[in-house]
Amino acid sequence: MMRLHGYWRSTASYRVRIALNLKGVADEHVSHDLRLAAQRDPDYLALQPQGLVPMLESSEGTMIQSPAILEWVEETFPDPPLLPEGRGDRAMVRAMAAIIGCDVHPLNNLRVLNSLRHDCGMDQAAVNAWIARWIVAGFGALEPLIQQHGGAFAFGDSPTMADVYIVPQVYSAERFGVGLSPFPRLIAAAAAARALPAFAAADPAAQPDADPS
C-alpha cells in the first residue's frame, strides 16, 4: 500500500509524484485542497500534525517532508537511480535539488505568500515580484551548473533528483509569469524531462483534483 497525500498544484507533492512514476511505483492519491485549508482538517492533522502536504503512507510508516520522502523512495526503490554513482556527482545533484528545495520553494509557498499579503500588506503585484525574485535567483544559480554538468537532462543524460525538483519549479514559474529566457539550458532540460511519461503523468493539469478555473 502506498498512499500519497497531496494537492495537484503543490510543487512538493508534484516532486513525489514524479519520483514514484519514474520508479514505476503505483500509489493512491488523496487530495487536500490547500485553498480551502483542507490540510488543516482534524482528520489530516491526526496523521500529519504539521498540516502540510505531501505525506506518504506506506507499509513502513508515514513519511513527511518531500526531501526526506524522496531519499526514502530512492533507498527503497533503487531502480532506476535518481542519484548518480559517484559521491561528488551525488553531491552536485543534491545541491541542484537544494537550490530549489531550500533557496526558492520555501520562499514561495502558499503559507508564506499569505503571510506577506496579510501581515506585510503586499498586493498581488508585490507578491508576484517577490515570487519572481527568488525563482530568478535560484534559476540563475542553476543555469551554469546545468551548463557544466547537464546533458539531455539537468545532470547527465538520464533524469535525476535535479529534474524532479526543477520541473515543478518551472511549472510554478510559468504559472506566475516569470520570464525564463535567461535560462536556456534549464528550460531545455525541463522540456526534455516533461516529455517523459513519468513527468507528464505527474503534471498538475493531469491530476484528478486539477481545477483549471
Added chain:
Amino acid sequence: MMRLHGYWRSTASYRVRIALNLKGVADEHVSHDLRLAAQRDPDYLALQPQGLVPMLESSEGTMIQSPAILEWVEETFPDPPLLPEGRGDRAMVRAMAAIIGCDVHPLNNLRVLNSLRHDCGMDQAAVNAWIARWIVAGFGALEPLIQQHGGAFAFGDSPTMADVYIVPQVYSAERFGVGLSPFPRLIAAAAAARALPAFAAADPAAQPDADPS
C-alpha cells in the same frame, strides 16, 4: 585537504562544522564576512557563483548547499553514522532536518531579511516577528516528533542529522529572543547535543572570526 568556507554566525555553516567535528574530520576554515557581503567578492564568486556559504572544498571537488554537503559527509565518513539504519527511521531524521532546512531557515536567512527590510519596508520589530513566526511553527512541528522518537537526543540516544540542524536553529532563536518554553523536549535535546565537544567546538562564539560586538 578539506576547506570549509563559512561564517561564524551562518547557521548553515554551523551545521557543516558540527558534522565534520562529529566525524572527526580536520578542516581548514575560511571566513567570509556576510555583513560586508564578502561572499560576493569576485574571488569567491569564481569558486561559488551563487555567492552563498557554506562551501566545502575537498579532493573530490567543490561542494555547495549544506543539505548536499551533509549527505556527502555522511557517505564519505560513515562513522559515526548521523542517520539511523532503518529506512523509515532515516526518513524521520531527514524529515526533522528538513523542517529546519526547508520550513524555517530559508525564511530567516540574511538575504531574505534584507529583502523584507528594503523592499517591504519592515522595521526591526516586524522582522523579529517574522523570524519568530517561522521558528515557532517549525519547533512546534518538531516537538511532538522529538517526544515520539527522541531519547537523549532529538532522535534516539546518539546525535543525528536532526541535532545537526536543530542546534544551530536554537542558537538563532536565542539570538533573536524567541521564547522557547513551549518546546521542552527540543530544548533538552539541543542542550544534550551542545554539551558534546563536537557541537561546542562548532558554536559560533568559539570560531576565530566571531565578533561578539
